[in-house]
Amino acid sequence: MLGTSKSIFRRLLFSFLATVLVGLGISGLLISLFAREYIYDSKEEEMLRMAKKVNVAIQDYDKVNKRLVDQLVSLDQAFDTRIWLFDQDGKIVATSMKDEVFTGKSIAVSIADKVLKGKSAVTELQIEGLEDPMLSVAVPWGEGEEVYGGIILHAPIEGIEKTFGQMRETILWATLFGVLLSTAMVSYLSWSISRPLRTIERTAAEIGRGNYAERVHVDTSDEIGDVAQTINTMAEKLEKVEQERHHLEQVRNDFLANVSHELRTPLTAIQGFLEALQDGLVEEEEARQKYYAVMYSETMQVNRLVDDLMDLMKLENNEINLAKFPVDVGEVMGKVAFAFRAETEEKGIALHVELPDELPKIYADRDRVAQILKNFVKNAVKFTEQGEIRIRAEAEDAYVRIQVADTGIGISQEDVHRIWERFFKVDRGRSKNNKGTGLGLAIVKELVELHDGKWKVESELGEGSTFTVWLPTVASxxxxT
Known part of the structure; x- marks a missing residue:
């Protein structure tokens, strides 16, 4: 990728330079051509105007004499151009120069014929005796329709070509300066493009190696900035996915460890008691019955774990269909309280049910609502050594709020947000005394969500806990719907 960035830099630099060179070259050539044509046209028009002025000045002379020659010399000095006169035979009869070396020479027949017919002519002449070609214009010499001959004004092309040479030199220097300036500008532009690309390349390489916390730092607001922002967004999503993957991996490992632990404890006890019975170490019938009772209890614990696991898996996979009907919350609360009455009395805990005179019915699955309450009350009984447990309900907006409050050991603030996780146990140090699968609250959470309800827990360590759920009423x- 780095080589690609360098290649992009070179391609940008060379392509821009080539564009500048071609553009300046074509512009210089066109300017030179148009300027040359413009200068020639302007010079020709100027010389034609001067030639016509010369004719006006000498049209009274139909023959060459000293006064005519003096007039030509005077006009030569005034117009700064050479003046020749030729007769109807096309021969030069007078010049504005003091030496008349060209007198008697003939003009080209095509030019002479054109001028004698009353037309003007423009041409470049290579005159014998002169090294440089001349730009010449020829107009008729005469008055009205009477033509005595022709007037030729000519100037050396050398001056015009010299002007062109200076112009070309100026264009060349301007092109050179433009190339240098363009090189600097294009180099900066190419660098400003390739530099963030290299930054993006390095960051993408880091992300490719698994460093999803890496970000592209590009301070541009163009398309490259958009690409950088897209890569940053992708990296954020990958980072979240990776964190979620680690979390799921940790959950899976914790799940396997917890399941193994929860199964190993009762199975180890069952195995030990069975080995003792098989080896005949327990001879008394009363002792054997105690062993059987313990094995039965441990077997029921395994069954509860399996049942809870199956329920949780079905809930998470949306494989449970609720049988929703109008449900009397007070009736369900009374049955749940009755089921735990004997256990609470055995522990010396007061169990109270608080209901208002009128309570709207909820639209829910009766058995699942009872399961939610049983999980709450079971935990309250388990973690309350003395005091009381209160089960209460009241209407609140479109819901019925159901609460189970206890005066038990409470939950620390570090654990209060984790109690809804699978296999999490608040009493980790006392789990041998208070047996449980650690799945009850996770199941409650899924069941409340299936009922389109809400849940909440409030607790202080050593003060007790209050579990609250909101379930929709039939009217809402x-x-x-």
Whole structure:
């Protein structure tokens, strides 16, 4: 990729320079051609005007004499150009120069014929005796329709060509300066493009190696900045995916470890008791019955774990269909309280049910609502050594709020957000005394979500806990449907 960036830099530099060179070259050539044509045209028009002025000045002379020659010399000095006169035979009869070396020489027949017919002519002449070609114009010499001959004004092309040479030299220097300036500008432009590309390349390489926390730092607001922002967004998503993957991996490992632990404890106890019975170490019938009771209890613990796991898997995979009907919350609360009455009395815990006079029915699955309450009350009984447990409900907006409050050991602030996780146990140090699968609250969370409800827990360590769920009423369900 780095080589590609360098290649982009070179391609940008060379392509821009080639464009500048070609552009300046074509512009210089066109300017030179148009300027040359413009100068020639302007010179020709100027010389034609001067030639016509010469004719006006000498049209009274139909023959060459001293006064005519003096007039030509005077006009030569005034117009700064050479003046020749030729007769109807096309021969030069007078010049504005003091030496008349060209007198008697003939003009080209084509020019002479054109001028004698009353027309003007423009041409470049290579005159014998002169090294440089001349730019010449010829107009008729005469008055009205009477033509005595022709008037030729000519100037050396050398001056015009010298002007062109200076112009070309100026264009060349301007082109050179433009190339240098363009090289600097294009180099900076190419660098400003390739530099962020190299930054993007390095960052992309780091992301490719798994460093998803890497970000592209490009301070441009163009398309390259958009690419950098897209890569940063992609890196953020990859980082979240990687964190989620690690989290899921940790959850999976914790799940396997917890399942293994929860299964190993009862299975180890069952195995030990069975080995003792098989080896005949327990002879008394009363002792054997105690062993059987313990093995039965441990077997039921394994069954509860398997049942809870199956319920949680079905809930998470949306494989459970709720049988929703109008449910009397007070009736369900009374049955749940009755189921735990004996256990609470055995521990010396007061169990209270608080209900208002009128409570709207909820639209829910009766058995699942009972399961939610049983999980709450079971945990309350498990973690409350003395005091009381209160089960209460009241209407709140479109919901019925159900609470189970206890005066138990409470939950620390570090653990309060984790109690809804699978296999998480608040009483980790006392789990041998208070057996449980650690799946109850995770199941409650899934069940409440299936009922379109809400949940909340409030707790202080050593003060007790209050678990609250909100389940929709029948009236609110009918309004939404």
């Amino acid at each position: 369900y009918r309004q939404t």
